Structure formats: C-alpha cells, structure tokens
Amino acid sequence: MRIAFRLEYFTIAWMVIEVTVAIVAGVVAHSIALIAFGLDSLIELFAAVVVIWQLNGLTADREPREQMALRLISFTFFALAIYVTIEAIIDLSRGSHPEVSAAGIALAAAALVVMPLLFLSKLRVARRIDNVPLAADAHESLFCGTLAAVLLIGLALNAAFGWWWADPVAALTVAAFAVREGLEAWWESSGEPPPGRRSRPVSPHSGRPRSR
Numbered sequence: 001m002r003i004a005f006r007l008e009y010f011t012i013a014w015m016v017i018e019v020t021v022a023i024v025a026g027v028v029a030h031s032i033a034l035i036a037f038g039l040d041s042l043i044e045l046f047a048a049v050v051v052i053w054q055l056n057g058l059t060a061d062r063e064p065r066e067q068m069a070l071r072l073i074s075f076t077f078f079a080l081a082i083y084v085t086i087e088a089i090i091d092l093s094r095g096s097h098p099e100v101s102a103a104g105i106a107l108a109a110a111a112l113v114v115m116p117l118l119f120l121s122k123l124r125v126a127r128r129i130d131n132v133p134l135a136a137d138a139h140e141s142l143f144c145g146t147l148a149a150v151l152l153i154g155l156a157l158n159a160a161f162g163w164w165w166a167d168p169v170a171a172l173t174v175a176a177f178a179v180r181e182g183l184e185a186w187w188e189s190s191g192e193p194p195p196g197r198r199s200r201p202v203s204p205h206s207g208r209p210r211s212r
Contacts, residue, residue: 001055001129003125004051004055004122004125004126004129004131004134005052005055007118007121007122007125008048008051008052008055008134008137009048009052010118011044011045011048011118011137011141012045012048012049014114014118015041015042015044015045015048016045018037018038018041018044018107018111019038019041019042019045020038021038021103021104021107022034022035022037022038022041022104022107023035023038023039024103025101025103025104025107026038026101026104028099028101029098029099029100029101029104030096030097030098030099031098031099031101031104031155031167032084032087032088032091032096032098032167032168032171033098033150033151033154033155033167033168033170033171033174034098034101034104034151034155035084035087035171036080036084036087036088036170036171036174036175037107037108037147037148037151037174039080039083039084040080040143040144040147040174040178041144043073043076043077043080043140044137044140044141044144046072046073046076047073047076047136047137047140048137050069050072050073050133051069051133051134051137053069054069054131054133054134055131055134067189067190068189069133069136069189070132070133070136070185070186070188070189071185071186071189073133073136073137073140073182073185074181074182074183074184074185074186074189075182076182077178077179077181077182077185078178078179078182080174080175080178081175081176081178081179081182084171084172084174084175084178085172085175087168087171088168088169088171088172088175089168089172091167091168091171092165092168092169095164096164096168097164098158098164098167100155100158100159101155101159104151104155105152105155105156105159108148108149108151108152108155109148109152111144111145111148112145112148112149112152114145115141115142115144115145115148116141116142116145118138118141119138119139119141119142119145120138121138122134122135122137122138122141123135123138123139126138132188136185136188139181140181143177143181146177147173147174147177150170150173150174150177151170151174153166153170154166154167154169154170154171155167155170
C-alpha cells in the first residue's frame with residue numbers, strides 16, 4: 001500500500017511541473033494543444049488526489065468511494081473535451097498561427113518517457129492490491145503519454161514545416177481521447193459495460209476493468 005501512495009505523490013509532483021510548463025508555454029506560444037495538454041495534466045493531478053483520498057478510506061465503504069472516484073475523474077475529462085473542442089475550432093476558423101515552443105517540445109518528449117513507466121508501475125501495484133481507481137489512474141498515465149506523443153507531433157510539424165493547423169488538430173485529438181476516457185470511467189463507476197460491449201470482471205489479475 002505504501003508503494004501506491006508513493007506513486008500517487010510522485011504523480012502529483014510531476015503533474016505540477018507539467019501543468020505549469022504546458023500552460024505557461026501554451027499561453028506564450030498561443031498553442032491550444034499545449035494548453036490542452038496542461039489541462040489534461042491538471043486532471044491527472046486531480047485524479048491522483050482522488051485516488052489518495054480513496055486509498056485512505058480503503059478499509060471502510062470501499063465500493064462507494066471507488067464509484068465516486070471514477071465519476072469525479074469522468075466529469076473532469078468531459079470538461080476538458082468541451083473546452084478544448086471550442087478553443088480548437090475557434091483557432092481553426094481564425095487561422096491562428098501558434099509560435100514554436102522549445103519548452104513545449106521538451107516537455108512532451110519527457111512525458112513520453114515518464115508516463116508509460118508510471119503506467120506500468122501503477123498497474124502492477126493496482127493488480128496486487130485489487131484497487132480499481134488506482135488501475136484507472138494508471139490508464140490515465142498511459143493516456144497522458146499518448147497525448148504527449150500527439151502533442152509532440154503537432155508541435156514538431158509546426159516547428160519544422162510551419163503547419164499551424166497541426167496544433168488545433170492535435171488539440172481536437174486530445175478532446176476525442178478525453179471523451180473516450182471519460183465514458184469508460186463513467187461506465188466503470190456504474191459497474192456495467194458500455195452499450196453493445198461486454199465487461200471484463202475486476203480481479204487482482206485483471207487490473208482496470210476494460211470493455212471489449
């Protein structure tokens with residue numbers, strides 16, 4: 001259990017850095033993709049706090065706490081998707097040209113390394129203690145790593161070829177992934193599979209319940 005807390009505390013510290021660098025660099029470069037990544041990092045930070053809250057109450061009322069944790073995480077994903085979609089569409093319609101952001105590229109590259117490692121560590125511990133929110137948070141770390149790859153591609157295309165539209169397109173990709181993650185977290189909180197899909201039972205050997 002101590003390892004689970006350490007992983008979440010590390011997540012909080014890392015996300016504070018990601019939020020700060022991504023949002024500041026995004027505002028300076030007028031990059032909605034960077035801002036979106038920063039907001040996703042803020043959700044990851046919130047999710048880590050929620051998981052710590054859930055872990056602290058593991059001995060009493062475990063199931064209600066897990067359901068509430070997953071629903072809080074799903075709401076934050078939906079909020080991110082709505083905001084980023086609106087801003088990205090506005091940027092596309094106006095033809096806004098973001099500036100090159102060296103800080104943003106460096107941050108995305110670093111996250112692309114750290115997040116998959118954090119995902120593997122959280123998932124291994126979640127399976128060991130059979131904790132659904134921790135497993136869900138592990139997949140959020142993987143999600144963050146995927147977004148880092150999308151962000152890196154968008155920023156690199158803008159920097160190398162001046163393809164300004166790659167930035168809002170990357171942001172819209174972030175929004176699409178956020179909707180998917182939000183829906184999965186919501187369905188998992190209800191204990192039922194999404195329509196037309198079968199659920200996979202939760203066990204110490206299955207980690208986060210995934211739909212298939």
